[in-house]
Amino acid sequence: MPDIQDSPESMPLIIPRRLDPEDAQLALQELQAILKRQEVVDAIAQRQHEDEDASNLLEGMLQRQHEDEIRQIINALHPADIAFILESLPVLQRQVVWQLVGQEHDADVLLEVEDWVRESLIESMDHEDLIAATETMDADEIADIAPDLPPDVIAEVQKGLTEAERAQLIEAMGYPEDTVGAIMDFEMVRVREDVTLEVVLRYLRRLHELPDHTDQVFVVDRLDRLRGTLYLSKLLVSEPESLVADVMKADFLSLNPLDSDADAAGAFERYDLVSAPVVDDQGRLIGRVTIAEVVDVLQEDSHEQELSRAGLQEEDIFAPVLSALRNRAPWLLINLCTASIASLVASRFEDTVSRIVILAFLMSIVAGIGGNSGNQTMTMIIRAMAMGRVTGANVWQLVKRELQVTFLVGACGSLVAATFAWVISDSYAVAGVMMAAMVGNMLIGAALGVLIPLLRDRFGKDPAVGSSVLLTFATDSLGFFLFLGLATIFLL
Secondary structure (H helix, E strand, C coil): CCCCCCCCCCCCCCCCCCCCHHHHHHHHHHHHHHHHHHHHHHHHHHHCCCCHHHHHHHHHHHHHHHHHHHHHHHCCCCHHHHHHHHHCCCHHHHHHHHHCCCHHHHHHHHHHCCHHHHHHHHHHCCHHHHHHHHHCCCHHHHHHHHHHCCHHHHHHHHHCCCHHHHHHHHHHHHCCCCEHHHHCECCCCEECCCCEHHHHHHHHHHCCCCCCCCCEEEEECCCCEEEEEEEHHHHHHCCCCCEHHHHCECCCCCECCCCEHHHHHHHHHHHCCCEEEEECCCCEEEEEEEHHHHHHHHHHHHHHHHHHCCCCCCCCCCCCHHHHHHHHHHHHHHHHHHHHHHHHHHHCCHHHHHHCCHHHHHHHHHHHHHHHHHHHHHHHHHHHHHCCCCCCCCHHHHHHHHHHHHHHHHHHHHHHHHHHHHHHHCCHHHHHHHHHHHHHHHHHHHHHHHHHHHHHHHCCCCCCCCHHHHHHHHHHHHHHHHHHHHHHHHHC
């Protein structure tokens, strides 16, 4: 009897699932609605006293129904989307949802979530579940979350590693944070330069799968010293009889494990890299960095800079109030002190302001425009410093350039400000003082916008942390002093 095969018309249509960040947003809303319903059920059950057995039975049935709905929603998502949802829920709800995430997702989710969420997830996991999740990770991935893992879990996981994997884990954990060694992975393909491309192709076909983001294989000698790189695109279009040595690239970018991860990210951006080898001081290949790690570094640095400008550190948006207070209070108190000093400066000119009341309305413009001008300059300088474009040889050239640009911008803007001051005061003298003070304070802001981050960097501090607070203090205090001082000299 002949085989009967399904015709194309009779085969079911399979629509591949497309990853979409909006799916996570919709799933979050559904989960929040389910969790809200469960809270209502719990509240009603606590008030029921007449038929306690029936109430407990109903509560249990509804809770199991809600848990099934949550499992169905959460386990159908990508681990990165699960991580997003956990980060977006308050601590208690986060724990409820985390307990319902399938064990097959545990390792990936722990690697995807932010540090401040990972700590709470690990604390809620059983010892056995935590070991089971960690054992599925590569050595470099274990090193990433090692600071959050209990020491006994790390010791237990190490027992299940091979000697090579254990050595890789110890090596990865030994590199400082924010270095290439801390983000490199150990999965890569090595070949020798004295073999043919046909041999390389046969070797690649025997592998179960290529490591993620493999765009090149690394050519090493017998001592594992890196000799060159062979791109897969070149491998596929070259004659199979060619030797690796004849096709490989001998000019390549390599990284040292102690290089800054920010410098590595800059190199990836400059040279449009997908991966790059990491070699030690003897030139031996010890790992690689891929675009996946670089994107994480860039995103993390961007978030840190945004928070640093306000004097903040990363925090759980649902963390207890006292925890948030410890994060936010220090720089706010510093800002309060600096604002008090600025007010003290203004109070020294009480007699001037009492005689010409209009000055009280105008001096905030002078202080504000100086701060905005300085922030523009500071943003440009901090970015240039992050890209490595600021050196000791060009510092004063940058200061001079920023002063020139600010003077031209200030001259144009001060004409508008002076016109406004003349309209509301009907005094050319007030307009002239307004113009001079505005240009002067903008120049002060520009100079400090360059010098503050440079000085903080010189003393080993993050150039972005609190710089805007210090700049605001300077432009407010000096702006009030300059404007009211000129008014005292020329208007009284």
